[in-house]
Amino acid sequence: MSERIWTAALAVIGDEILSGRTQDRNIAQLATWLNAQGIRLAEVRVVPDRTDAIVEAVNILRSRNDYLFTTGGIGPTHDDITVDAIAAALNVEVVVHPQARAALEAHYATRGGLTDARLRMARVPQGADLIVNRMSGAPGIKVANIFILAGVPHIAAGMLDALTGTLEGGRPLVSHQIGCWTAESEVADVLRDAEKAHPGVAIGSYPFFREGRVGANFVIRATDPALVDACVAALTRALTDTGREVVEGGI
Template sequence: MSERIWTAALVVIGDEILSGRTQDKNVAQLASWLNVQGIRLAEVRIVADVEDAIVEAVNTLRARNDYLFTTGGIGPTHDDITVDAIAAALSIGVEVHPDARAILERYYETRGGLTEARLRMARVPSGATLIENRVSGAPGIRIGNIFVMAGVPHITAGMLDALTGTLEGGRPVRSATLGCWVAESEVADTLRSVEKDHRGDGGEVSIGSYPFFRDGRTGANFVVRSPDPERLEACVADLATRLADLGYPTTRDGI
């Protein structure tokens, strides 16, 4: 039985990532969170703080995925253009959201008041709803299947926390890891063959091979992924047996 696979894409918006100044953490964070929601992160694009680039990425990816997330560019400064770019992508206007304005008024009451620049953070594409920001003032934004999140990872984490359990998904993708002190090239044929035997018609099982070199020795972790717990365990058991038969015992949960 093949089941519906729910997918999401992410557009990371920010010159600071493309310049190498900042190490992105939102890809891994969103990917892990989506797995638990039963949604697969299918593709990511990292684009500059340039409206045309954002519009192109947003329009391509929102059309072919169930959900589209963006991170970055929703602060109060001139280089924060995400809201305008999303509105342009959707050919709609921008408005000040009354609830966002109220949240910011409260947040800045003891922090110098709501200035014109700060009020920029209450602007949303027309018709959007808010995503709670449990960490700082400015909320995230939802419009259609688009989720506009902060760039700062711990603020994004709070927004994802607020969204947990609210998005429809499929079964979570589970994974299991077998670690082995072997050069992956020694067992490449076995990996290919075991994956072929278990993958099913819809590619429900996959095996990834991740080599490493540690303490002067060569090893690899083999990660088996599937939304189907039974298929997953059958594949893991078969792989462990066949590697052991070749003289390579494996360690569950990896090395």
């Protein structure tokens, strides 16, 4: 039985990531959230705050994935051009969303009022819906299959929280980790054979150096929990048969 796989892409928008100033945290955060929705993060691009670069990434990523997420560039300053670039990609106008305007008016009522700069955060591509932001002024935006999130990770997390359970997806990806105090190069054959023997499973091998010793963790992933269990059992047996101790859950 073949299974529909739902995929999403992420466009991280921001010179601060490309300059090395800011360590991205949204890739891992979105990936983890998507797994729980039964959607696979298929590809990521980090693009600068430049309209042509954003338009190029948005158009290819939204067309070949079920969903596209973006992070960054939705604040009130001159370098926040995400909304305009996505409207350009979709070939629609930018309009002020009345509900966003009202939310910003309420948010800034006790904070100096709604200035022109702040009103920028109520601008959306025509036809868009809002994604609730309980933490700060600017709401997230949903338009077509695009989800426009904040760049600040804890604000993006709040927006993802608001979206939980609302996206159509497949079965969540299940993963199981085991570990060995062994060089991964010594068990490469065992890993390859276990993966081949269990179609639908992907085995990742993650070597490390710790406490002066080499080791590796192996992550077994599939959408079918029974298949993951079978592969974990087979791989554990094969590793044990070669005299290695397998650490359940990883090292």
